[in-house]
Amino acid sequence: MKQRKNLVDKVYKLTRNAAPLSFMLQTRSSSKRPLLYFDNTKGVNRALRYARNQNSPFEDEQDGNAIVEPVIFEDGFLRVPRTNPVLQEFLHYHPYNGKKFIEVNQEQDAQTEVNKLNSRVDALIEARNLDIDQVENLSSVLFGIDPAKITSSELRRDLLVFAESHPDDFLEAINDPMMKLQATITQLFNKKILIYKNSKKDVYFNTSSNKKRMLTLPFGEDPLYVIASYLQSDEGIDILKFLEKKLKAEK
Secondary structure, three states: OOOOOOOOEEEEEEEEOOOOOOOEEEEEOOOOOOOEEEEEEOOOEEEEEEEOOOOOOOOOHOOOOOOEEEEEOOOEEEEEOOOOOHOOOHHHHHOOOEEEEEEHHHHHHHHHHHHHHHHHHHHHHHOOOHHHHHHHHHHHHOOOOOHHOOOOOHHHHHHHHHHOOOOOHHHHHOOHHHHHHHHHHHHHHHHHOOEEEEEOOEEOOEEEOOOHHHHHHOOOOOOHHHHHHHHOOOOOOHHHHHHHHHHHHOO
């Protein structure tokens, strides 16, 4: 008999896409419905068959007295005791494993939930500790709004709600070195220091001393990213300083 280690009771559950009250799993291979597992070691497809009176889930390792039994998920779950290792092994190799059903791993599920909760807490703490300039910068990038038209309390509330609902996106945004620059660019457009022309194909200066075209946007590219990249270039760095002074004077 094959030696099996770490025999424990196991629970399996149907995925959300396949969770009827009762679900009967295919337990044997046939010409119309092959039930196969590709064995990398042997380089062949091996037919699966669940028979509790056998010591293996593979037909080529079973004798001629196999008694095939049904495998039924009730209310979306299947409990397999450690005294039935053949069924556990059969489910491990089954092609539906990971697609229509998965093994319940309570420790892993708990750790995943802990990670999610920690991210949410981290995001809320970061959102709470932002100063008003950071709040305005983030709001202009994340929500595409003019922060001058909304009260600081409303901005903080919206950021806290966003941080709680989308903690990973929020943490990524505040750690993005491009975020502050993109927020500045958004404010430049809100204050009409920069404007779009020609169906948003071109970006123009819109100051009392400069009405020239700054750049043309490549088709299909993100305008904020293109403009930010230009303003970080050798050609654009002095322009950025000029624009920041204009923006500061508007506040």
